[in-house]
Amino acid sequence: xxxxxxxxxxxxxxxxxxxxxxxxxxxxxxxxxxxxxxxxxxxxxxxxxxxxxxxxxxxxxxxxxxxxxxxxxxxxxxxxxxxxxxxxxxxxxxxxxxxxxxxxxxxxxxxxxxxxxxxxxx
Numbered sequence: 001x002x003x004x005x006x007x008x009x010x011x012x013x014x015x016x017x018x019x020x021x022x023x024x025x026x027x028x029x030x031x032x033x034x035x036x037x038x039x040x041x042x043x044x045x046x047x048x049x050x051x052x053x054x055x056x057x058x059x060x061x062x063x064x065x066x067x068x069x070x071x072x073x074x075x076x077x078x079x080x081x082x083x084x085x086x087x088x089x090x091x092x093x094x095x096x097x098x099x100x101x102x103x104x105x106x107x108x109x110x111x112x113x114x115x116x117x118x119x120x121x122x
Contacts, residue, residue, distance in 0.1 A: 003017055005017075016100075016101040016102065017101060018101075020100055020101035023099070023100075023101060024098070027096055027097075027098050028052050028096070029049075029050050029051055029052040029053075029095070029096050029098075030051070030052065030053050031051055031054070032094070033094045033095060033096055034049045034050055034051045034058055034096070035050045035051075035052060035095065035096045035098050036048070036083070036095040036096065036097050036098060036115065036120070036122065037049075037100055038097075038099055038100055038108055038111055039100055040076075040108060043063075044063040044064055045075065045076045045079055045107050045108075045111060046060070046062040046063070046079075047062070047079055047080065047111060047115075048060045049083065049087055049092060049095060058090065058092070059083065059086050059087060059090065059092075061079055061082050061083040062079065063076070063079055065082075066078055072106075072107060072110075073106065073107055074110075075107075076106075076107040076108070076110040076111040077111065077113060077114035077117075079111055079114065080110065080111040080112060080113065080114025080115035080116075080117070080118060081115070081117060081118040083118070083120075084115045084116075084117070084118020084119050084120045085118055085119075087118075087119075087120060088118070088119050088120075092120075093119070093120070093121060094121045095115075095120055095122050096122060
């Protein structure tokens with residue numbers, strides 16, 4: 001996978017995308033154990049469950065879809081719990097966690113903890 005960067009891309013983003021490439025060489029989802037991919041922006045957090053064999057998104061939840069007034073870690077934890085509940089409805093119990101190049105700290109960690117509390121194993 002090769003990514004072209006513009007001259008306006010920040011060094012922080014470039015480093016995250018390089019980490020993402022290294023992580024994706026190892027982390028792959030399957031039908032039995034799909035990939036839980038996390039993306040965080042400045043205001044929101046997004047979580048997707050992806051089957052890499054069929055290249056399809058099974059489920060997606062974001063902080064935009066919640067009616068919560070909470071911010072930060074609390075919202076991320078709610079997103080994690082919500083995606084775990086929806087995954088359990090579809091019969092998904094185990095996933096592979098893909099932090100998408102982000103550091104496992106703060107909102108990303110809260111989302112993972114919420115998903116574990118909701119019943120997902122990874």
